[in-house]
Amino acid sequence: MVSPPISCLYACLLLNPDLAKISQLLVIQTCLQEFIGPSPTVLLEPFSNWQDLVTYDHVFVTKPRTAEEIQRTVSAASTCGLQVRAVGSAHTADQVFGGRGRVHINMSELALGGGKRVIMQPEIAGKRVASVKVTAGVTQAELNNELAKYGFVFHPGPLIGEATIGGAVATSAHNGFYHEPSIGGYMTRVKLVDGRGNIREFNQNSDANMMKALRCHLGLLGILFEIELEVIQQVAVNFQQVFTPLRNLFSPTFLRDLILENEFVDMFYAPYNSLTEKETKEVTLTGRVPKSWDSGNDLVLIRIINQTSAKRNFEDERPPSVPQITYNKAAFEAQLSYPVSVVKNLTDVLFLNILGIPAVDSMEYVMVDPNFTNGAAAMQVRYTVFQ
Ligand SMILES: Cc1cc2nc3c(=O)[nH]c(=O)nc-3n(C[C@H](O)[C@H](O)[C@H](O)COP(=O)(O)OP(=O)(O)OC[C@H]3O[C@@H](n4cnc5c(N)ncnc54)[C@H](O)[C@@H]3O)c2cc1C
DSSP states (O other), rough: OOOOOHHHHHHHHOTTTTTTHHHHHHHHHHHHHHOOOSSSEEEEEEEEOOSSEEEEEEEEEESSHHHHHHHHHHHHHHTTTTOEEEEOOOOOOOSSSSOTTTTTEGGOOOOOOOOEEEEOOOOOOTOSSSEEEOOOTBBBHHHHHHHHHHHOOOOOOOOOOSSSSHHHHHHTTTOOOTTSSGGGGGEEEEEEEEEOEEEEEETTTHHHHHHHTTTTTOOOOOOEEEEEEEEEOOEEEEEEEEEEEHHTTTSSSHHHHHHHHHHHHEEEEOTTTTOOOHHHHHHHHSSSSTTOOOOOGGGEEEEEEEEEEOOOOOOOOOOOOOOOOOOOHHHHHHEEEOOOEEEEEEGHHHHGGGGSSOOOOOOOOOEEEEETTHHHHHHHHHHHOOO
């Protein structure tokens, strides 16, 4: 890193990123660039996550292409006393991106050695499973497209192909496979840049505790740049998409059996889809949903994946047409056109098209256990039981 000019050290010392004026942020931008050297470039940009629930008018952004460029960014931010966060595809709905005037390391341009973003690991004699080395900024869809060429698939991540592996590991994202761990459970080796700008490497054999922590770190344990993951052989599966009344889901045994008896289950609900024509007219006239509407009659889409040898029969109660007033009508219409049952490669049924998913309007939390005492105690019990 370049020796910091004294004027920049003062500017950083006096900076309050939450309150700084744009003129001050522009000075800090110049200073960060001085600290970093010619690359990567420091940008000053607005930030918003996918849902627009987290927005900052200004953050400093770098787009490193190598681990060394990440190190330079982290060291520069540290010299200036600024918090640094990696940003994947910003699909997390919560405040996990540092804040206004902080440094964002955008992972989209990062590559492994030789410019590649995904490298199949050679099969080594005696090795139980196949694995792949990826840059943390690779998206799940990108990874699976690449793996499909070699006859492999990475299945445990979230339902959207846009999430990056680094981002999904950080939030412990998972798919609807009941018997699978979250995505980090498949991580066997990690390289990251720590808060001092040093490169650290951890692997499953010698750093088991650290690897556990890295399975849900919310971006607080460094900037992951290289991740090794176990992958599985491509497999043909039965993919079933059936509709059932919401009422059925009120029964705990229905849900329990559905989840335990199938390898993968998830559900989508477009509310108000059972409104009658008369009720629909009333909504149009009054703007209110009439009391006669019964949410239990609304239909829920259940998506189920099983091995081809375990195809199960489900009653499909899809209606012939969509009522006029349906929350997210376009998505419900699209769902009605899905085939009830198809055999496909696992890769081809893993992700949903994000365009069909409505953005979140608002979020509300009820913290029943605000200091996590009961939750921690419960986990302690589980931990003891499984020791
Ligand atoms: C429509 C939709 C559907 C979803 N479906 C599911 C689902 O089925 N299952 C599920 O579990 N989740 C689901 N999610 C949530 C999503 O999987 C997570 O929010 C995931 O973290 C998004 O990945 P990202 O690349 O956008 O990460 P970001 O949102 O960019 O980042 C998330 C966190 O990870 C940190 N981070 C990112 N990259 C790195 C890195 N390289 N090193 C260190 N820290 C890093 C960031 O600082 C941040 O704190 C869904 C989200 C949306 C919008």
